[in-house]
Amino acid sequence: MSLLEVSSLRVVSSDGVSRVRDVSFTVAPGERLGLIGESGSGKSLTAFAVIGLLPAGLKATGSVVLDGTQVVGAPEKSLVPIRGRICSFIFQEPLTALDPLMRLGRQLAEPIARHQGLRGSDLKRAVLDALDEVHLPEPERIANSRSWEISGGQRQRVAIAMALACRPRLLIADEPTTALDVTVQAEVLALLDHLVADREMAMIFVSHDLAVVSRMTDHALVMRSGEAVEKGSIADLLASPRHPYTAEFAAGARKAEAALAAALMQGPAE
């Protein structure tokens, strides 16, 4: 059985414009799927709709069944038990996901306390363990810091620790490394890859960058102007795209890399 089943998903804004049209896909337990597209393609809105977190003014129709629960049209109250426990989310900019006024340890303690029913020194230890799991140095210091006192890479690690605190079965990561430096990005991707595999979680990885997606998943859904254009293995999307847009997108990604590949191969001789 699928963990997630999206069928004929449509997201409409208050002025009647369809931002996502007739998108369907499934994710099985432990499966990874990339959502690829340019800005405005609807990939992030699709991801938000899966967990019922669409921005104000946007409405979803169609069907999103997450672990047996219909998300579309569900009252907020019935989504609370799903969020965190079944499915959680990592955002592009961890500053928006973290409260600037609250110490990070306390923020992380909330979902852990709720999920594992821990209190006092047990809870404190669980928080430090969670920070340690995402390879943060000096967990004590991080737990006592506020979000703006640590670096962008460290913030994203804290956000990952929070997203994983309730042991979700599906992790949705929306451009989680786009705001990070390239060396930090490599570290965070390796960390995510390892944690998701370790816990046998399913993952939806949203990105505009085909190379980054290919680092995390074997399969992807290509989106354009709110529509699902093509789904397939990344190798097929690159080597034998069926849709002209996929071909254009893949050629663009290849061209963007061509000069770099040539320079790396070429060596110092001119």
Place this chain on the structure above:
Amino acid sequence: MSAILGLDDVSYAYRGSRPGQHAVRGVSFSIESGQNTGLVGESGSGKSTLLKVLLGLARPTSGEVLFDGAPLDLGDRLQVRSFRRSVQTVFQDPYSSLDPRQRVGRIVGEPVRSLKMARGRAADALVAEALESVGLPADAASHYPHEFSGGQRQRIAIARAIVSRPRVLLADEPVSALDVITRNQVIDLLAELGPSRDLTVLMVSHDLGVVAALCQRTIVLQGGQVVEQGTTSAVLGAPREAYTRRLLAAIPRLPQI
């Protein structure tokens, strides 16, 4: 080949920073005519500070900016006028760098007016020529920025930067806000402008792929200092420094198929 713009042992400390704490320290390089140069580094490497110094917006704490071989003196009006005409800039975000209340013709014509290059029909002709050379239709001049896509807006920003026929274009992450297909088109445009207008690009970027596509020379910065510089093929193909190698290894690559 001659150096148009350069830095000689430049250090810069922001006001209020601790004594001895410099945003950039002891940086020297020169931009030779026809040699597009990439300034590469991660956050905190000093890229933006160096750009401010190169634009004459910040005075180095020590060291000199060299313009056509002479130290740049921000008090020398004649030299500064010639400097402003010769060194223009394009910013990262084409949404915030264009005034939404001005028509494109007025935006692109701003350097023509402020540098007192031409007036009336002659000024309009310069604007039309700049728009044409970035691949925008001539009637773009009568429209507002919001009527254009991100890639077109970056073309407008480039038209504004080249209208005064500068010799150096300082571009700060000019394509990092653009989608991959548009990004390739803007890089192609920048690459074409070089030979056709005798323009040399200094591009600040965190993206070595973009630098490899456009720049003959590469300078790698880390923590406010130059780690490595040389031809792009030497720096990328046979990096001498561990940091450069780490930077290259971290770039996500497409699967080989």
